[in-house]
Amino acid sequence: MTRRRMIAALTGCLAVWLVGPATVHAANWADSLFVERSHHFGPVPRGAKVKHEFTLINRMGEPVTILNLRPSCGCTSGQASASVVNPGQSATVEAQMDTRNFLGEKSTILFVTLVTASGREAEVRLHVTSHILADIVLNPGSVDFGTVVKGQSATQSITIDRINGANWRFERMVSASRAITAQLVETKREPSGAVQYRLDVGIKPDAPAGPLRDEIQLLSNDRETRSIPVMVTGWVRGDLTASPSLLAMGEATSAEAKQGKFIIRSSQPFAITAVDGAGDGFSVAPLDGQRKTMHILTVAYKPEDGTTRGDLRRIFRVSTDVPGEPPLDLTATIHAAP
Known part of the structure; x- marks a missing residue:
């Protein structure tokens, strides 16, 4: 056998070995319960915390329990909106990635263990990927208010820095939340191209009790990095x-x-x-x-x-x-x- 044919044969064996497990995994009954199983956040600033909700729809004839969430990397975490999903109902599994310690392309997996009422167990892999930028930095990477008493206001600030951004600027902000306020101020623009903005985020006194999980999109004039997400979390404690x-x-x-x-x-x-x-x-x-x-x-x-x-x-x-x-x-x- 010639050297070229040996390489071709080994390559074919490797392809079969790689495709085999993937095919078995693709046949997993639990995979079909998710609307999607991968998400790319696109370009994100270094330090940003980004999240994506994967939707699970129970098409089975019995309840399904979300038994466990296990990330492949310490930079990733997950949480489910419910433990038990009855037939015909849906739930979300949120995957969150912290980009503080990485640059460039970063991919991780959130392993979701599901079990049916009859005892069938399976594991689903949810893939999330970010392209982490070196020239835009968020500090801190998100806004976390912790616990705030209902009726009281609270404010936190983050900075957004960019190097070599002489013509770079934010044009507007987008948020669907009625519980928060936001103000964006340019604080520095140097001849060297260094630019800094400060984002002040507040909780309104009339914000409803319960969890606060929102995202502010900062839209810039940069076509390659048009939108920068800023995660806002907290808990408004009511009387209960x-x-x-x-x-x-x-x-x-x-x-x-x-x-x-x-x-x-x-x-x-x-x-x-x-x-x-x-x-x-x-x-x-x-x-x-x-x-x-x-x-x-x-x-x-x-x-x-x-x-x-x-x-x-x-x-x-x-x-x-x-x-x-x-x-x-x-x-x-x-x-x-x-």
């Missing part, structure tokens, strides 16, 4: 509060059940109208409809009633009759031993 924020229930074996408690408070008497998220070994009680200023919800997990094992994470959505208050999302974790 819950503790702990994360209930760690430890480890459950096949011989014992585990319990934990959430305490939900308000300054005025209220009733819990619904709790979503129970099932597959998890239960929540009591739901007595009583109106009082404090409710104690007991979360229980029975291994014999669950179909999955390992590290489990469950989100319980608690709805109340408190006017103007959105549902509370309470998270519980447990390790179910084999």
Whole structure:
């Protein structure tokens, strides 16, 4: 066999080896539940935090549980809008990338573990990619207000620097949020081409209670980097509060059940109208409809009633009759031993 034919044969074997696993993965029943499984953020400034929501639609004839989210890189994180997705319903899986420590093309994977009520388990790979610029820097990379009491205003600022941008400027801002204010000010323009802007972002006093997750798009006159995203996050705390924020229930074996408690408070008497998220070994009680200023919800997990094992994470959505208050999302974790 000639050297050229040997190389061709080895190349063909390598192609079969590479295509084989990909074909098997493409046949994964869980892949078809996602509307898309890859996203390219395009050019983004260094330091920026960018996010994308992948939509999952349950086309199965049984509930599907989002069991676990695992990133391939420390620069990536993920969160799901729900733990259990019933047939015909949808949920989102948000993938977030932090670009502080990278330049150029950067790709990562968010591994999503799904399991059906009948016990079928599969892993979906969600790919996110950014082209991280060296000449535009955000500091800090996003606006995070943390927890803000409803009715109070709060303001944070970030800077946007560009080198070799003598003719570069922002033309306008775009945001769909009615809970925040934003003001963009040019603070420096030097003959060397160095340009700096400051973005001041505030939360309005009338912002509704609940999570704040928005994105401000800064539109420039640069055709190659037309839009720069700035992520805005926070939590507006209303009259309704819950503790702990994360209930760690430890480890459950096949011989014992585990319990934990959430305490939900308000300054005025209220009733819990619904709790979503129970099932597959998890239960929540009591739901007595009583109106009082404090409710104690007991979360229980029975291994014999669950179909999955390992590290489990469950989100319980608690709805109340408190006017103007959105549902509370309470998270519980447990390790179910084999």
